[in-house]
Amino acid sequence: MNEQVQRTDRLVSVTTDEGQPPESGLDLTYLESTIGYAIRRAQMAVFQDIYRTFAELNVTTVQFSVLAVVADNPGANQADLASALGVERPRMVPIIDSLEKRGLAKRVASVKDRRHRQIFLTDQGRVLLEELKRRFAEHQQRMLQRLGTDHAQTMLGQLWLLAKPNS
């Protein structure tokens, strides 16, 4: 069942053995050779680590992202945040709602353009963000260790090449 068979339909040739596919009784050689399956499994693993990292603080990845971006861009509006984070505008509403309800962020009606609601962190939000960033840095270190610190930098560049090919 696990015998090595010469495959001719792999999308790339795999010659190194750094990086193992998931354990399973099934022959997954085809899927394992695809960027799409590999990146999905990698994201699942990375996000699982983040969720464990933030579990006690009851913060999701997207909530963390909003806090971090607003900290560097105080007064950003919801549409800009949505496009920055790659979520649809309607989804920002419950996300900001939850942060506001917890006293971590606040909406302020813009005086320059009264259609805009500007988002700011509260003092409490800033305090929590510092703790989240501290923990996130530990998470990131774990990810870099998986990659080997010398390869980590190129990995980030390659991910952005996939995400943003025309630039």
Place this chain on the structure above:
Amino acid sequence: MNEQVQRTDRLVSVTTDEGQPPESGLDLTYLESTIGYAIRRAQMAVFQDIYRTFAELNVTTVQFSVLAVVADNPGANQADLASALGVERPRMVPIIDSLEKRGLAKRVASVKDRRHRQIFLTDQGRVLLEELKRRFAEHQQRMLQRLGTDHAQTMLGQLWLLAKPNS
């Protein structure tokens, strides 16, 4: 608003400029330096390309994965497929249902263990899979071109290092 400011809180130092983050009026330097955000944006881009690739054939990524794995593992049961693909067992039910309804795959009650339903491709399923694989190969070529063909192989290994650190 877009002036370059020296940041001290980046999780990794970014010295190269291969690979651009998404356009936005906001300062995203912190998020852009995280593996988590980069891998999420990369997966979004990769899957978007796959969906465009399969659009006319009305096939989702998970349906394609099931067809591909069953082709190499005829008679696999739903639990094995679920764990191989990283989805929960209950989700396999509607996935297999849809493939069965389209006449692409079929469930066969196992005689060795009557709890198992073994999954097989139909002739029609095999024919469609060949077309899907042909199109998928083109998609993968586009992804490899984004990476530069020399880096593509290491990328795959690195993704598996993230996905499966202990192996």
Place this chain on the structure above:
DNA sequence: TATTGTTATACTCTATAACTATA
């Protein structure tokens, strides 16, 4: 007692359309 397939449930996410208030 444990496992497979299944059903059920609830919650999150995604994708759209449309409404309101503003511009």
Place this chain on the structure above:
DNA sequence: TATAGTTATAGAGTATAACAATA
């Protein structure tokens, strides 16, 4: 007319629990 925030809705995906059949 166009845009920001919002509401509504429908469809996927995710996560659990539980049940029937079987081991």
